[in-house]
Amino acid sequence: MKTQGKKEIFGSLMIVLFLSFILIQAPLPARAGTITIDSIDPVxxxxxxxxxxxxxxxxxxxxxxxxxxxxxxxxxxxxxxxxxxxxxxxxxxxxxxxxxxxxxxxxxxxxxxxxxxxxxxxxxxxxxxxxxxxxxxxxxxxxxxxxxxxxxxxxxYDLTKPVLLVKSASISPENPDLVEGFDVHLQIWNMSKTTDARNVTLLLDGTDNFEVMEISNKKNIVKLEKNTYETVTYRLRAKDTRANNTMKLTLKFDYLGDKTESVEETINLPLPREDVGIGATPWVIINKYTLSAERVLAGNTVTLRLYIENTNQRPVKNVKISLGVIKIEDSSSTGTTGGKTTGGTVFSPVNSSNSFFIDYIPGKTVLEKDIDLYVDPNAAAKTYIVPVEIKYEDRKGTTLTSEELVNIPVTQECKLQILSVQVPPTGFMGQPIPVTAEFVNVGKVALGNFIVTLEGDFEKDNGTYYIGNFDIGVSDMFQGGVIARDEGKVEGKLVFSYIDNNNKDVRVEHPFTIEVQGRPVPPPGQEGEMMGPDGLVKPGMPVKGMPLQKGSFLNTVKTKWPTFLLGLVIILEGIYIWRLKRKKASEEFFNE
Missing domain, CATH: 2.60.40.10 (Immunoglobulins)
Structure with missing residues (x-):
């Protein structure tokens, strides 16, 4: 019993010691309000x-x-x-x-x-x-x-179909001559572990960097088995426009009967970067230019489109482009300039100045800029050389300048004015019917190879009139005749043809129609005799029943009466002048 009591006392002491130890190790409770216990947060x-x-x-x-x-x-x-x-x-x-x-x-x-x-x-x-x-x-x-x-x-990847990719790309020789050419070896790998690729077509595009030197850029692999690769070789050389070492390869193939697939990869060739041609100085040029009209007519507005190119890989900034001043002739100017003065009267920018600004042009980039120009109406017809000045800054802020020339051909209006065309509505058979026209060059350029012609199914009297170079402001006249051999309606046209200042043939036509009548017949006398003015039969005149003989004097007079009439007027005028002189001489005689 004593032993059991001692054990109970010992156990109680151990419990007290254990509790005391826990109380000693536990922190004292904080003061009220210093610790917040959130008991609603989930974990x-x-x-x-x-x-x-x-x-x-x-x-x-x-x-x-x-x-x-x-x-x-x-x-x-x-x-x-x-x-x-x-x-x-x-x-x-x-x-x-x-x-x-x-x-x-x-x-x-x-x-x-x-x-x-x-x-x-x-x-x-x-x-x-x-x-x-x-x-x-x-x-x-x-x-x-x-x-x-x-x-x-x-x-x-979905390995139930072929998965093709370029496993590696190598070149030979190791240090190739990029101009003469080099070989590129491409390893094409089929990653699939279950399916073969058939009719594999490879299309290589060197873009602006490389050119394929073989006949075709297309190659073919009949069959590329699963989890295998095959090497394909191309012969390449670098282009002048080469910017980097990349090119594109397109792979097309068939699998599982009628299924097809296509994939494109960008390949970066293992060439050293120092071989890539990048100059130290960027150049900005006018790559090309176009005009909105083939004929730049004086007095009109034309659109000049400039294609501005940064030829270098490096960008440029603060680009200013200016159209230069054009030298034009001025006949009123004097001095040592040789009759020339400067001015901006040939081409005047519309709704802008002669300069424009571009903030930034990336490398290997072409920008387009349109400029509307008004052409001076009095500008001479010729080709004008317009200087274009380009100022820009490189990436270091250094100002660089380049100058280009733009040729703009200017033409003047060709204008022929026909003042009058006179053609009688009727005429007589066998007699010249007069055709006259008056015309003037009212344009601002001379007309070359100028010809006036009568065209039609009839005989012509002076049917062609050649002038040649018809100058500015000159007027002239055409006189010709139409001789019809048959009665009825005669149709023809008066044609003005010339070569303009654009070397193009120009043809201006004026059609006309003449009603042709028979030959005029004098009134008959008694029993049909041809009577004179006094009513008597004149010698040499045909009488009834006597046909007019060919080559006779009367036949000649009838067919050429204008000539005889002109001769008669000249004879009468001579007689009149002779009589006046005789009378004057007689008066002087009596006065003496």
Whole structure:
């Protein structure tokens, strides 16, 4: 009994010592108001994560198990995702119809959530680290929930079809002559472990960097078996426009009967960067220029389009482009300038000055700029050389200058004015019917090879009038005749033809119509004799029953009566002048 009592006393002492030790180690209670104990916050964990296989270009599901290890419920829980090392989810996207929120998880409860993702076709064949974040609120709707975990998502290709890519690219020789050419060896790999690729077509595009020296840039592989590669060789040389070492390769192939596929890759050749031709000084030039009209007519407005090119890889800035002053002739000017003065009267910019500004031109870039120019109406017809000055700064701020020349041909209006064309409406058969015209050059350029002609199915009297060079402001007249051999309507035209200042043939026509009548017959006498003015039959005149003999005097008079009439007038005028002189001489005789 004594022994048992001692054991009970000893046990009680040990309990007291143990409790005393706990009290000593425990911190003293804080003063009221210094410690806030929030007993309603939930504690959530993301566990039991599983994922389907992620294949590039397809969908997969991610399953998450979320457990609340506290007695307090969590509300308005939201899941968010991003790829480790980035601020985005690329190459994954959450499907639009997928919900990523949970209304509530009770205390000591577990919820399973399935999230559907899409993998982009261009995703790489590697493992991606996907960070999953969970946020939410407690019973007081305070944002107190925060949980996170990292999941490894391996992305693979769909190996049920061929997956072709360029495994490697090498050149030979190691230090090639880029001008003479070099060989490029491309290893084409079929990554698929199940399917062969057939009728593989390779199309190589060297862009602005390289030129294929072979007959064609197209090569073919009959069959590329699964998980194998084949080497294809091209002969290339560098272009003058080479900017970098890249080129494009397009692969097309068949598989599983009638299925086809196409893929494009950008290949960066292992050439040293110092071989890329980048000059130290950038040049800005006028690559080309165009005019809105083939004929720049004086007095009109023409649009000049400049193609401004930065030929270097390096950009330029603060570009100022100015149209220079054009020298024009001025007959009123005197002095040592040789009759020339400067001025801006030939081409005047419309709604702008003769300068314009460009902030920035990237390397290897061509910009277009349109300038509307008014052409002086009095400008001479010729080609004007317009200087274009270009000032710009390189990346160091150094001001550089270049000058280009633009040729603008100016023409003046060709204008022929026909003042009058006179053609009688009727005429007689066999007699010349006069055709006259008066015309003047009212344009501002001479007309070359100027000819006036009568055209029609009839005989012509002076039917062609050749002037040659018809100068500015000169007038002239055409006189010709139409001789018709038959009665009836005669149609013809008076044609003015010349070559204008654009070396083009110009033809101006004036049609006319003449009603041709028979020959005029004198009135008959008794029994049909041809009577004279006094009513008597004159010698040499034909009588009834006597035809007019060819070549007779009367026939000659009838056919050429204008000539005889003119001769008769001259004879009468001579007789009149002779009589006046005789009378004057007689008067002088008597006066003596």
């Amino acid at each position: 959530l964990l993301i566990e039991k994560v599983s994922s389907e296989q992620a294949v590039a270009g397809s969908d997969f599901n991610l399953t998450l198990s979320i457990r609340n290890i506290s007695n307090n419920p969590g509300f308005n829980l939201n899941l968010s995702f991003k790829v480790e090392g980035t601020d985005s989810l690329d190459p994954f996207t959450v499907k639009d119809s997928q919900a990523t929120t949970i209304d509530k998880i009770d205390g000591n409860a577990t919820r399973t959530v399935m999230v559907a993702f899409t993998v982009k076709p261009e995703a790489q064949n590697k493992d991606y680290k996907l960070i999953v974040n969970l946020s939410g609120q407690n019973a007081s709707f305070q944002n107190t929930v925060n949980a996170s975990t990292t999941i490894t998502i391996p992305v693979t």
